[in-house]
Amino acid sequence: xxxxxxxxxxxxxxxxxxxxxxxxxxxxxxxxxxxxxxxxxxxxxxxxxxxxxxxxxxxxxxxxxxxxxxxxxxxxxxxxxxxxxxxxxxxxxxxxxxxxxxxxxxxxxxxxxxxxxxxxxxxxxxxxxxxxxxxxxxxxxxxxxxxxxx
Numbered sequence: 001x002x003x004x005x006x007x008x009x010x011x012x013x014x015x016x017x018x019x020x021x022x023x024x025x026x027x028x029x030x031x032x033x034x035x036x037x038x039x040x041x042x043x044x045x046x047x048x049x050x051x052x053x054x055x056x057x058x059x060x061x062x063x064x065x066x067x068x069x070x071x072x073x074x075x076x077x078x079x080x081x082x083x084x085x086x087x088x089x090x091x092x093x094x095x096x097x098x099x100x101x102x103x104x105x106x107x108x109x110x111x112x113x114x115x116x117x118x119x120x121x122x123x124x125x126x127x128x129x130x131x132x133x134x135x136x137x138x139x140x141x142x143x144x145x146x147x148x149x150x
Contacts (some may be wrong), residue, residue, distance in 0.1 A: 033077040035132075036139040037063065038070040043091035045142065049073050050084035050102040050127050052112070057114045059102045059127075062088075070139070077136040084127035087142055096142060098128025 039045050048061030051074075065071050087096040087103065103117035104125050117124035134136040 033137040034072045035074040035083060035137075036070055036072050036076055038067060038086075038139060038141045039065040039067060040141050040143045042067050042144065043089045046088045046090060047073070047138070047142075048086045048102075048104050048109075048125070048127070049089055050086075051080050051082070053079065056100070056112065059084075059104060059109070059111045061104055061109055062107075064090075065092075074126070078138060081132055081134045083130045083132065083138075083140075085130060085140065085142075086125045086127045086135070094127075096128065097126040099128060100127045101125070101126050 023114040035049075044067060045065050047065060048059060049063075050057065050059040052058070063071055063073055068082045071077075072132055084098070084100050084102060085096065086098075086102070089095065101117075101124050102114045103120070105111070105122050105124040109122075111122060130138070130140055
């Protein structure tokens, strides 16, 4: 995690609005059924993902994405409508976050459950919600705050 370098609430809202308003969440091509993340920023980022599977809530991380790169986070047809994302900017500091509190840790992780994160020895971060509209394939484009998607 990047301690002491988070963006202001206003900047996070602007980043999220930029994500949503700039076509930040787009359906992927029908040829592949995956959940993909495209880092449209000029920075390296780390991404954590939260979702419900048949066993309950799961959070996973970290996927490290280079600037202007895409990566598949989950392979195959999507099983849920909603996914949750928390991302950190490794180069400039700051984060993309939201109101859904879920468990994370500083190194690679898969964590079952979202309750009692701190008591279980994990960190707790706010994730933003992505509504896939029940599509079987989806691409999330993460953008810089205030910058349109190219």
